[in-house]
Amino acid sequence: MKSVPFLKPANLAKFIDRGIKKSGELLTPWDGSIVSGIGIVGIPLSKTSISHSGAHLAPETIRSMMHTLTTYQIGSGHDLWGESITDFGDVTMHVTDLAECQSRIKESAASLLKQCPHMTPVFLGGDHSISAGTIAAFSEAHGKVGIIQFDAHHDLRNLQDGGPSNGTPFRQLIENGFINGDQLVQIGIRDFANGKLYHDFASDNGVTVYTMDDVRKTGCITILEESVTRLRRSCDVLYVSLDMDVLDQAFAPGCPAIGPGGMNSDTLIEGMVWLAKHGNVKGLDIVEIDPTLDFRHMTSRLAAYILMQFYANYSKES
Amino acid sequence: MKSVPFLKPANLAKFIDRGIKKSGELLTPWDGSIVSGIGIVGIPLSKTSISHSGAHLAPETIRSMMHTLTTYQIGSGHDLWGESITDFGDVTMHVTDLAECQSRIKESAASLLKQCPHMTPVFLGGDHSISAGTIAAFSEAHGKVGIIQFDAHHDLRNLQDGGPSNGTPFRQLIENGFINGDQLVQIGIRDFANGKLYHDFASDNGVTVYTMDDVRKTGCITILEESVTRLRRSCDVLYVSLDMDVLDQAFAPGCPAIGPGGMNSDTLIEGMVWLAKHGNVKGLDIVEIDPTLDFRHMTSRLAAYILMQFYANYSKES
Amino acid sequence: MKSVPFLKPANLAKFIDRGIKKSGELLTPWDGSIVSGIGIVGIPLSKTSISHSGAHLAPETIRSMMHTLTTYQIGSGHDLWGESITDFGDVTMHVTDLAECQSRIKESAASLLKQCPHMTPVFLGGDHSISAGTIAAFSEAHGKVGIIQFDAHHDLRNLQDGGPSNGTPFRQLIENGFINGDQLVQIGIRDFANGKLYHDFASDNGVTVYTMDDVRKTGCITILEESVTRLRRSCDVLYVSLDMDVLDQAFAPGCPAIGPGGMNSDTLIEGMVWLAKHGNVKGLDIVEIDPTLDFRHMTSRLAAYILMQFYANYSKES
Amino acid sequence: MKSVPFLKPANLAKFIDRGIKKSGELLTPWDGSIVSGIGIVGIPLSKTSISHSGAHLAPETIRSMMHTLTTYQIGSGHDLWGESITDFGDVTMHVTDLAECQSRIKESAASLLKQCPHMTPVFLGGDHSISAGTIAAFSEAHGKVGIIQFDAHHDLRNLQDGGPSNGTPFRQLIENGFINGDQLVQIGIRDFANGKLYHDFASDNGVTVYTMDDVRKTGCITILEESVTRLRRSCDVLYVSLDMDVLDQAFAPGCPAIGPGGMNSDTLIEGMVWLAKHGNVKGLDIVEIDPTLDFRHMTSRLAAYILMQFYANYSKES
Amino acid sequence: MKSVPFLKPANLAKFIDRGIKKSGELLTPWDGSIVSGIGIVGIPLSKTSISHSGAHLAPETIRSMMHTLTTYQIGSGHDLWGESITDFGDVTMHVTDLAECQSRIKESAASLLKQCPHMTPVFLGGDHSISAGTIAAFSEAHGKVGIIQFDAHHDLRNLQDGGPSNGTPFRQLIENGFINGDQLVQIGIRDFANGKLYHDFASDNGVTVYTMDDVRKTGCITILEESVTRLRRSCDVLYVSLDMDVLDQAFAPGCPAIGPGGMNSDTLIEGMVWLAKHGNVKGLDIVEIDPTLDFRHMTSRLAAYILMQFYANYSKES
Amino acid sequence: MKSVPFLKPANLAKFIDRGIKKSGELLTPWDGSIVSGIGIVGIPLSKTSISHSGAHLAPETIRSMMHTLTTYQIGSGHDLWGESITDFGDVTMHVTDLAECQSRIKESAASLLKQCPHMTPVFLGGDHSISAGTIAAFSEAHGKVGIIQFDAHHDLRNLQDGGPSNGTPFRQLIENGFINGDQLVQIGIRDFANGKLYHDFASDNGVTVYTMDDVRKTGCITILEESVTRLRRSCDVLYVSLDMDVLDQAFAPGCPAIGPGGMNSDTLIEGMVWLAKHGNVKGLDIVEIDPTLDFRHMTSRLAAYILMQFYANYSKES
Ligand SMILES: [Ca+2]
Ligand SMILES: [Ca+2]
Ligand SMILES: [Ca+2]
Ligand SMILES: [Ca+2]
Ligand SMILES: [Ca+2]
Ligand SMILES: [Ca+2]
Ligand SMILES: [Ca+2]
Ligand SMILES: [Ca+2]
Ligand SMILES: [Ca+2]
Numbered sequence A, B, C, D, E, F: 001m002k003s004v005p006f007l008k009p010a011n012l013a014k015f016i017d018r019g020i021k022k023s024g025e026l027l028t029p030w031d032g033s034i035v036s037g038i039g040i041v042g043i044p045l046s047k048t049s050i051s052h053s054g055a056h057l058a059p060e061t062i063r064s065m066m067h068t069l070t071t072y073q074i075g076s077g078h079d080l081w082g083e084s085i086t087d088f089g090d091v092t093m094h095v096t097d098l099a100e101c102q103s104r105i106k107e108s109a110a111s112l113l114k115q116c117p118h119m120t121p122v123f124l125g126g127d128h129s130i131s132a133g134t135i136a137a138f139s140e141a142h143g144k145v146g147i148i149q150f151d152a153h154h155d156l157r158n159l160q161d162g163g164p165s166n167g168t169p170f171r172q173l174i175e176n177g178f179i180n181g182d183q184l185v186q187i188g189i190r191d192f193a194n195g196k197l198y199h200d201f202a203s204d205n206g207v208t209v210y211t212m213d214d215v216r217k218t219g220c221i222t223i224l225e226e227s228v229t230r231l232r233r234s235c236d237v238l239y240v241s242l243d244m245d246v247l248d249q250a251f252a253p254g255c256p257a258i259g260p261g262g263m264n265s266d267t268l269i270e271g272m273v274w275l276a277k278h279g280n281v282k283g284l285d286i287v288e289i290d291p292t293l294d295f296r297h298m299t300s301r302l303a304a305y306i307l308m309q310f311y312a313n314y315s316k317e318s
């Protein structure tokens, strides 16, 4: 076999420093074996969004931003160099049949949870509509699911007006009986970003709502402590649904629904680290990043950073 | 009359959710009746700016950003769904005669205040030069006006060098006898953003100046409490002039004169809510947003959000 | 009723020159009467696109670009000042049910053609999937339709793989029996932009295909003369489907599928003027402009210009 | 005096190649002596524009783009290395008094032409309003001025509606008696870019109008030959006013009023070279470039290139 | 082994249409066997550029743009579906030692040509400095090389001032004896883009220079016929070096050294097709695309299109 | 000598307000005399960066941003109007020989420090590789140098893999004996931004490392107090090396290596003011700003602001 000096396969002839490994390099395509620990699943769906959204491009972009992060968590001294993160790849979407897209999400997630029952999936959206499918599968696989939702919005809209969209996932879950309202905690809900009808729906169904005013007054960690304690009393398993638009527009410029009055990134990072350590979380999704609207992929960089902090701090038996 | 299914008038065939109304939909064109409460007036003037500015586009953009906000203020549980905000429209500017533009502003504002004496106008600039006209009209209509000016800059420049511009409105008001310096409180004045000559003019005329250092040390609410208390002792009515460049560049990337060392948006929002509740404010302007320079209209989004918080929290008899 | 000098309704306080009227001002919302002549219908659908597309925003943008054009066609001395162009508005799309979107298009177009049988509609897409519905309605209303399609692509893909998308409209029309292949003339088909399977489908079904090489060698006008003569022999009515990506990327930078090797804009304009004058065209669509990808709305400006040239040169009895 | 190796004054530490000199380096600030030949004058005025314009930034940008061009005109073998182009600098504008700006332009131009009567000025706008002043001064200095205007627009609007703007310079010149209409030739006037009222004004006043259709049919050089021959019969001196928006949007993406249907850049360059060689042109302006809207300063690059071709081919006694 | 429905490996869950294959899918990583026909080699070097350049990103971007092209060349009816294009990958560059980078290029190219002597490499730059190495290797492997260089610039600068850069490759080749000047034909050289000193060097060394004026007057194909005929008389093998900045800025907006007065893309494509068919070309490079400066990767799209036309029309025994 | 009213030299015809002087106007080109106090030196080198970087453009941009700042520091009442800041200009870089670039930096800095021994230089990078040269020169001129490095990264990579780059300056200084590790304090080091190997190198060599977690917990001023106290015990002189990427991406969007989890700008400004007042700092560099990636030059604005705060608060004998 011939060889040529200095040649590397296409697009791989990058500088290699012996002391640096990138988080992106930890990603290992699934080999079909039974995996435990954290695994990544991309769900490139955003045609279900109420407004124009390129969030289906986020799985690819977040993975790419993992290649800007190293494996070394200096705070703890923990180096992930030798570890691997299973990358299950992406769920293939249909071009024009959005109901088919949504049933594929549930079906794929269900199959995954069945085949790897001790695996903690991180679903990379896509828009927030994907959580209807992933959490439904979760509920079927793991029993009663407690949900911590970071979001500026309730996502409890009616299904008559526009069908199952990124405004309806938690309504679908409640109406279809996958969860009761009291299994859901919403953190970061914002003024002038929701309809009263849907706040009333939340109240009527026992959903716990913490507004941004609450976050500023009470503190995110305190809210999480309360919420996790309460949810763990009644639920079998915890799931975190992270809509990046919970953040203020200055910190997440690439969300479709940006706005002022939101959370800053340090607060969110701190909260996600706490959940990784103490939340006994069995599933996570990160949604609502549109890489075509972002500035220098800042929002995807932040998502990749949160994912790695979650991974590095993750403890299954807190 | 014929009709065709699914057809809606041009550009209106948007998704309608029965539970959501947008703040922008509250805007109701003035019908010529006597209005009280808050009303909107656009003043699309920015040729008067010292540097190149597209701030004349801000009234249109801020209104458009009101269509990204709903009517529901979740913190208070207050839904504005059934209310309406009178939109008086915009003052037509002359293409080349800027003195004519400025006299039109005063004339329009004066006529408006005369015809709707109990109305609280919110003037959407435009650059800061517009405040010379609106406050002059205010002074003639309401008597002695106390002014809270949020700004990185004094806006007290001399009139000889460049005529009446966005650097001179408060100088004009003082020199033309519409206000004395002690009726003016400036909050957020910044290092390396002003000339000593104009700071001296402020001191000599009794203008109260709070720098960003003061804001960081004393707190914005405390400063507002002091200022409102003092101004209300000596003045008949209060007016707030909000130059968005009081904010740090990270939070208001669309102001012509962006820079570091400024206020963060939460502090400004909190201050404006306090003023709406406790300030007995009878007039407001929001100026110095250039939508052509902004990122995803972040600064106009923030202006629209502040406007709605001001409206929702507004109390005429604090 | 009160009035205030210089005030105009929101966003309308623009400069008015007595000698200038904008083409956009000719647009008159439909009043439900029976209209003849050219009328505009927006079809804001692009979730049906194979690649990410914001083409649903084009109707709004093209209308807005009509406000950059005056009413005066200097070449002919023809001033459209006193005329009006009926704007039927836009067909409302469903958020998540794309089959419903497509049936709404056909249903609206059919109803329109029934109620205004002598009207020549100009459908503003949206992506090219909309032509399946508009031409189907056309066929039912007017009999055998001859189609001139300007396009870099055949749009004859199979329907099994992705359903009815912007890659399939003419396949749908043929398979559903609305047209035979010999009623279709494709102009501007490009190298490396199509699959052989679909070129074979074109050949097998008698579709006439002129590649860009043909256009460069034979000339667009000659091709149109041949095509119109032939189509008019066998068809009852002619329809032009203009996919803007027939143009080279230098002239239409805002199409989703830009590329080199395409037509220049002068050739297309000249062809469209010829068709308006001599084509006896009874329907037109303009599709595949994504305003979010464009540079200074160049592609929508060109679409608006073509629309006005078509309108001004339009002759019903050539 | 101390010295430090490798240090050069701020911003000048660029790479110097002994075989390359940049056209921008030929620019030599005026020393107050009597200059003949071509000289540059910047006129940074664009607040006079009907639409928002940053054309006041063009003199600086065009000069900067001259630094991307070398001094060597390879076609003719002519190297300008040893020559110098007098740069008279820029006319200082007033911030808010636009009438003052316009009288300064005329006054400066008049003084310049008086002090350097054999100099051929190239005025770099700014918007087209500047030509009213420069040509008025020209008329006073040189007698009857024949004008070749490249433009998509007549610029013959009435002065009542918006005062003297970039829509009115040639109207002002005619109404104020500086020229008669038959001294003016307009080339490149475009469909849907003008009002009939102003075309009628052109006709009524004997202005010669060549539309883009004329340019395409007759050819630019033929039109110039006819026009120059005719103008030189009746006029004392020729002046060329080059509004860059005569070009198609694909070639001049940085003009405020871009659009399709215009001239391509090769045609314009060829025309300007012909005029330099054969036109006996005594004055030139280049206007209507807004560097803030351009893509990679393409339009200013083209202006700089045309300026250098004009300079290199310039012959005073054709 | 487990499997999950709808899951595909990361970033590959795209829509697959059975009738469409992308040119990018033809790329097949080299397996170390002896290859003949056309093969791709990326050379991601641009730190050697005189001006700031991101051209090292072009190999990756051009490959990616090959995924926007199908395999079907409709003009000839030739479908490349079943073929494969060997992708040798990229030459790894050193971070800080640019001389090392340049010697790696020559060494890799030499090794490649030795191991696959009947292979026709297409080198994707990178900046034009890479051609010094590739052509030197070519000369050693194949004997006397005739070169057709499309370029706005001579690239014959002296080596003393800045070392071997993107301004010097053909100077290096001549001075180092790899070619004589009469083996080099330069097409598209432009006014105000070169220094006379280097044009003189070209003349003194017998380099044949066709300026853009020549191209416009004589025609590109005629020039190529003359040049190829002449070069083939004296040379053993032909190499084409395509600097994309030979194109006008309107057609290649992503080159570092854009400017007006250049070639249009149709002329270049036609020329490259002619060379593929009739040139007996044994090597090709495509250089000077900076994807970070481009608009929607237009210039890389054009490069990919030219590459595929070259491949599809390539004939080894013309 | 002739003169023309209103004419000013090219690009200088800006508005002058008698009460405003810009910080940029304080910059005075070095006249070769012995200077003390703060002086500016630009080092436009970024080809040494591991990733693509335009940081060589930062000296020019930062100076330009100094023209957006006035001379008046309102907090202290200190006006710098009458002062001047010596601008030594820029060190000329070689186009292709990066080792030569790096030795020029050291040589220029050494010569400068020798000729102006009481001058406090502020080196404007450029990438961080420049600090290897400036600090080496510093060490030779002033003895044992204590270094405060603000940075997200250690910059202690090995030199074998890529040579001396922006990842290695402090490694070079230690390995070449210019400093011992205990002379170096790193503040702001971030998770997932470094390799463990290099953190170990820091530990093994006695480098003091404060992570962002430390900054958040302990406070920047406390860290600086500790560090300065300790360094001043053992070192002769203090040098601050400010890599702007120590800041969070929301505050420094223009650094090549942006990311979340960083410092906010107020904290950094406060720290730099403290160092100016209390640090007895004798040298400073500001590096890693790429103006081509920034938004509205925010990061260069911040650098200019920090430079002016440092200058205004600077005390040589704290
Ligand atoms: Ca959500
Ligand atoms: Ca949300
Ligand atoms: Ca102000
Ligand atoms: Ca201000
Ligand atoms: Ca199509
Ligand atoms: Ca197409
Ligand atoms: Ca004009
Ligand atoms: Ca014009
Ligand atoms: Ca070259």
Ligand SMILES: [Ca+2]
Residues within 6 Å of the ligand: E151, E152, E153, E243, E245, E246, E257, E288
């Ligand atoms: Ca070149």
Ligand SMILES: [Ca+2]
Residues within 6 Å of the ligand: F128, F151, F153, F155, F166, F243, F288
């Ligand atoms: Ca660093």
Ligand SMILES: [Ca+2]
Residues within 6 Å of the ligand: F151, F152, F153, F243, F245, F246, F257, F288
């Ligand atoms: Ca760093």
